Structures are given as C-alpha cells and as structure tokens.
Amino acid sequence: MQLLRARDAVMQRFRPHLRAQGLTDQQGRILRVLAETGRMEMGELAARTSIHPASLSRIIPRLHGKGIVKRWKGGADARRVSVSITKRGLAVITVVVRKSDRIYAGLAAEMGPARWRELHRCLELLIQTAGAEGEATTKPAAHRAERGANGYDATG
Numbered sequence: 001m002q003l004l005r006a007r008d009a010v011m012q013r014f015r016p017h018l019r020a021q022g023l024t025d026q027q028g029r030i031l032r033v034l035a036e037t038g039r040m041e042m043g044e045l046a047a048r049t050s051i052h053p054a055s056l057s058r059i060i061p062r063l064h065g066k067g068i069v070k071r072w073k074g075g076a077d078a079r080r081v082s083v084s085i086t087k088r089g090l091a092v093i094t095v096v097v098r099k100s101d102r103i104y105a106g107l108a109a110e111m112g113p114a115r116w117r118e119l120h121r122c123l124e125l126l127i128q129t130a131g132a133e134g135e136a137t138t139k140p141a142a143h144r145a146e147r148g149a150n151g152y153d154a155t156g
Helices: 002-020 025-037 042-049 053-065 087-111 113-130 140-146
Strands: 069-074 077-085
Touching: 002 025, 002 087, 025 042, 025 053, 025 069, 025 077, 025 087, 042 053, 042 077, 053 069, 077 087, 087 113
Parallel strands: none
Antiparallel strands: 069 077
16 A cells, blocks of 8 residues: 555646646656657557556547547558657657656655665665566666656656
8 A cells, every 4th residue: 555655645746737738647658658769559558658458548549639649550460559649749748747857856855865766776676576567577777768867757
C-alpha cells in the first residue's frame, strides 16, 4: 500500500497540468514515450508505458481523434498497428514536460539531493528485484538514459 500511496501523492502534483492540457495520466505517458522514440508498434508502446494493451487500444483512437497521434496498419499484417506523435502532440507534451521538470525539481529540493538519489536507486533496485515486465527490467540502463538529467520521467 505504501507504494500506491507514494505514487498517488506524487501524481497529485502532476495531474493539474496534465488536465490543463486535456490529458489523463496514461495519455501523458503515451505522448512522452512517443516524443522520445518516434513511431512505435502498439505492443512495444504498451510495454514502454506500462499500459495494458487493451487499455492502450482504447486510448489511441481518442488521441488520434484529437489530432495528437497518427496510427498506421502494418503492411501485410493488418493486426500490427504503429503510432507516432503529431506536431500538435509535440506542442502539448512540451508544455507538460516543462511543468513536470519544475515539479520534479521542487520534489528533489524538498527531499534533498542525497535522499532523492537514494530514492531513485531504491526504486531501480525494486524494479529489478520484483522482475517487473517490460523495459524497466530488461533495459534499465537504457531507460535511465532516456529520462531527464535528474533521473526521472518528466510526465510524472
């Protein structure tokens, strides 16, 4: 329960600016990943965002309808769908990332640099130890390199 409470406490700081851009938590994660990676197949996007594929398949059409993402069927295999962020989506996520960076900097200052680094070290260890599915377990160094300079994903 403590991890859930911690996540909820942190997300309370991020939700207002996500909502101001018309985004849910999950939509913000999707746009952040697409902004960093470009075009991606739905299965990989689900793994990178920790969003269940069934949920992702409901969210992407909404984002497509808003003109924030594009989607393509994959050639011969119509079951394969790729997604990319549009210029409009990049404009939206840029605003979110800037605000998120300020929020994270505030959290880091409140906790202090040593505790902030220790928190991230412990979270990485927990992810690896728990054997979470997806990229966090299989590619922790690459995932860390894609985060901001302070070691966090700026979408919250």
